[in-house]
Amino acid sequence: MTGFDYEVDVAVVGGGACGLMAALRAARDPGLVVAVYEKSTKEGCNTQFSSGSLAAGGTRFQREAGIDDSPERHAADILAVNRDPDSAPIVHALCRVAPRYVEWLADELGHPVEIGVDMARSGQSVPRLHTDTGRAGGGRLVATLRKAVESADNIAFVDNTPGVGLIAETAGGRVRVTGVEVLENGERRRVGAKAVVLAADGFGNNPTMLAEYCPQAVGAFYGGVSTSTGDAISWGIGLGAAVRNMGAYLGHGLVVPGHGTRLNPVLPFLGALLVGVDGRRFVDEKAQGYSKLGRIIAGQPTGRAVLIWDERMHEIAMNSELMRESAAAGAFARYGSAAELAAAFSLPEQALAETLAAFRAVSVVEDPSGFDHGPLEFPLLAAWVTHGILTTQGGLVVDTTGRVRHRDGGPIANLYAGGGSACGISGPSAEGYMSGNGLLSALGFGWIIGDHLAGGGLKAA
Ligand SMILES: Cc1cc2nc3c(=O)[nH]c(=O)nc-3n(C[C@H](O)[C@H](O)[C@H](O)COP(=O)(O)OP(=O)(O)OC[C@H]3O[C@@H](n4cnc5c(N)ncnc54)[C@H](O)[C@@H]3O)c2cc1C
Numbered sequence: 001m002t003g004f005d006y007e008v009d010v011a012v013v014g015g016g017a018c019g020l021m022a023a024l025r026a027a028r029d030p031g032l033v034v035a036v037y038e039k040s041t042k043e044g045c046n047t048q049f050s051s052g053s054l055a056a057g058g059t060r061f062q063r064e065a066g067i068d069d070s071p072e073r074h075a076a077d078i079l080a081v082n083r084d085p086d087s088a089p090i091v092h093a094l095c096r097v098a099p100r101y102v103e104w105l106a107d108e109l110g111h112p113v114e115i116g117v118d119m120a121r122s123g124q125s126v127p128r129l130h131t132d133t134g135r136a137g138g139g140r141l142v143a144t145l146r147k148a149v150e151s152a153d154n155i156a157f158v159d160n161t162p163g164v165g166l167i168a169e170t171a172g173g174r175v176r177v178t179g180v181e182v183l184e185n186g187e188r189r190r191v192g193a194k195a196v197v198l199a200a201d202g203f204g205n206n207p208t209m210l211a212e213y214c215p216q217a218v219g220a221f222y223g224g225v226s227t228s229t230g231d232a233i234s235w236g237i238g239l240g241a242a243v244r245n246m247g248a249y250l251g252h253g254l255v256v257p258g259h260g261t262r263l264n265p266v267l268p269f270l271g272a273l274l275v276g277v278d279g280r281r282f283v284d285e286k287a288q289g290y291s292k293l294g295r296i297i298a299g300q301p302t303g304r305a306v307l308i309w310d311e312r313m314h315e316i317a318m319n320s321e322l323m324r325e326s327a328a329a330g331a332f333a334r335y336g337s338a339a340e341l342a343a344a345f346s347l348p349e350q351a352l353a354e355t356l357a358a359f360r361a362v363s364v365v366e367d368p369s370g371f372d373h374g375p376l377e378f379p380l381l382a383a384w385v386t387h388g389i390l391t392t393q394g395g396l397v398v399d400t401t402g403r404v405r406h407r408d409g410g411p412i413a414n415l416y417a418g419g420g421s422a423c424g425i426s427g428p429s430a431e432g433y434m435s436g437n438g439l440l441s442a443l444g445f446g447w448i449i450g451d452h453l454a455g456g457g458l459k460a461a
């Protein structure tokens with residue numbers, strides 16, 4: 001290779017879950033020099049701001065808790081929700097590696113993993129979300145991965161150094177990536193690489209791309225990081241890469257307006273109810289994933305609703321960083337009567353009282369077939385909720401090894417993508433997201449791509 005400022009074997013663009021995992025797995029080959037270019041750790045990555053909930057089917061954590069699950073069952077649940085049968089090969093590939101990397105995070109990196117038996121989510125036929133003990137969220141996951149990267153001799157983590165474009169050539173009608181341009185200390189540098197891994201997440205913070213691909217999300221509360229500007233997806237499109245599911249995004253229906261915090265999505269599954277500004281229920285709370293719920297709440301007259309829950313649910317729901325943040329922000333309060341609650345939210349008192357009197361709190365967390373706790377008991381807790389967008393889920397089309405495909409069907413040589421930069425497994429809209437899909441695509445593709453490169457894939461790329 002010529003015309004480069006310097007050369008590495010593997011250049012990773014983006015230092016979130018996907019990029020860190022890809023680097024760690026590729027660097028298991030001590031002969032490879034890996035560089036991770038990160039736009040800004042100060043701005044942060046979505047992995048860091050996530051709940052760090054890892055969906056995996058068939059782990060030893062589940063077996064120890066008596067939960068019968070498998071990668072196949074996990075894949076079947078995702079495909080039933082995403083309504084995207086064409087995604088089946090990558091859904092299966094990701095679900096196959098998920099239990100392996102969850103156990104590896106615990107056993108090799110010392111990440112404190114537990115199975116969230118109290119984390120029921122729509123569409124998940126068994127408890128499948130793994131979390132850190134103490135529920136500190138994604139910040140702890142990123143700390144675990146970064147610590148491992150720091151101790152790897154053959155990985156350079158280069159912060160405040162955004163990728164600004166791909167270097168490629170066309171020979172015999174085929175496009176081949178030969179490196180990446182980065183902005184190092186304000187200077188454009190040409191880095192030669194045998195493989196480039198695009199792990200720069202999606203375009204949730206790019207208003208132009210959002211308006212083009214996800215018009216429904218325009219104007220919704222944005223709960224992701226500023227760095228998600230769709231850079232990698234745009235470069236791929238520029239090279240002729242195919243894109244898919246560009247209208248897909250991870251929405252949220254339990255964002256507290258005015259605070260920007262979120263309520264624990266387990267609340268509806270514990271028996272919480274949603275009422276509209278008319279004081280009436282408008283949805284089967286348990287039948288919706290929180291992403292789809294966002295679309296339903298967006299359709300309410302004011303784009304808002306009130307979530308109501310009781311002390312028993314609250315005690316369980318507080319076991320999450322989301323609820324602790326909401327509590328610290330003063331995002332919810334307690335109310336001693338229907339009249340007090342109606343007054344606080346300007347709801348019609350009579351309608352609200354009737355709704356509460358008719359409601360029975362059924363929890364599917366303690367008992368999947370539904371445990372009827374009967375009527376709600378005061379004091380009740382309540383908060384306004386609205387819809388938001390956390391991350392986009394569509395992007396560059398990849399095969400089951402994470403190789404980016406050209407619009408003509410063939411691979412773009414030496415180019416890989418995962419996480420929010422790839423086409424995702426959540427179907428074409430906000431309705432196909434199942435809890436855990438985001439980090440599954442990020443860590444799963446990071447694992448697959450890194451293993452492929454360490455296992456001789458560089459020669460084949
Ligand atoms: C609030 C919130 C909660 C969530 N909760 C969960 C959850 O519990 N479970 C789950 O599975 N998913 C969850 N998600 C989704 C999940 O966080 C994302 O899908 C996942 O983190 C994406 O990982 P990634 O590695 O692709 O991107 P990121 O983790 O965002 O990392 C991308 C990195 O690329 C960097 N970057 C961007 N552009 C460039 C560039 N040009 N050059 C260099 N670097 C660049 C960014 O700075 C960033 O560090 C949540 C998302 C949000 C926002």
